[in-house]
Amino acid sequence: MTLHANELWPTRVVWRRTGALKTKFTNVVVHADLVFGLSDGILECVELATGKQRWKDRRRGDFGHGQLLLVGDTLLVQAESGDVVMLDPQGEALKEWGRFSALTDQTWNNLCLYGRFLLVRNSIEAACYELPLRLSTP
Numbered sequence: 001m002t003l004h005a006n007e008l009w010p011t012r013v014v015w016r017r018t019g020a021l022k023t024k025f026t027n028v029v030v031h032a033d034l035v036f037g038l039s040d041g042i043l044e045c046v047e048l049a050t051g052k053q054r055w056k057d058r059r060r061g062d063f064g065h066g067q068l069l070l071v072g073d074t075l076l077v078q079a080e081s082g083d084v085v086m087l088d089p090q091g092e093a094l095k096e097w098g099r100f101s102a103l104t105d106q107t108w109n110n111l112c113l114y115g116r117f118l119l120v121r122n123s124i125e126a127a128c129y130e131l132p133l134r135l136s137t138p
Helices: none
Strands: 028-031 034-039 042-047 053-056 067-071 074-078 083-088 095-101 112-114 117-121 126-130
Antiparallel strands (some): 034 042, 074 083
């Protein structure tokens, strides 16, 4: 008996929108039923269940084709410029908690967090930063 792909892994369309989350090189993250992504470089927030846009902040949310990483209740954005930006992912509006210049040249690479250590890189340099994060203790 031959099984077709949809029989092995049945799927259904939840929503489909033209123009939403045009992420190109970057991933998206999901937090509290909201999807965050760099849509053509602009941070956008979309409802997971409906695909409805909550907001897209063109004035403060232009990060180029960077990368996103969700760490607990904190959204880290590695901007294409090399900056790392810490954001509140609650979904009502873009709220920045802080930023620093992590790299000096263009980057499209994923960032990595291991405990308190943030690893970033691009085609020229790599760096490791210790972040002031609260770590859970047993």
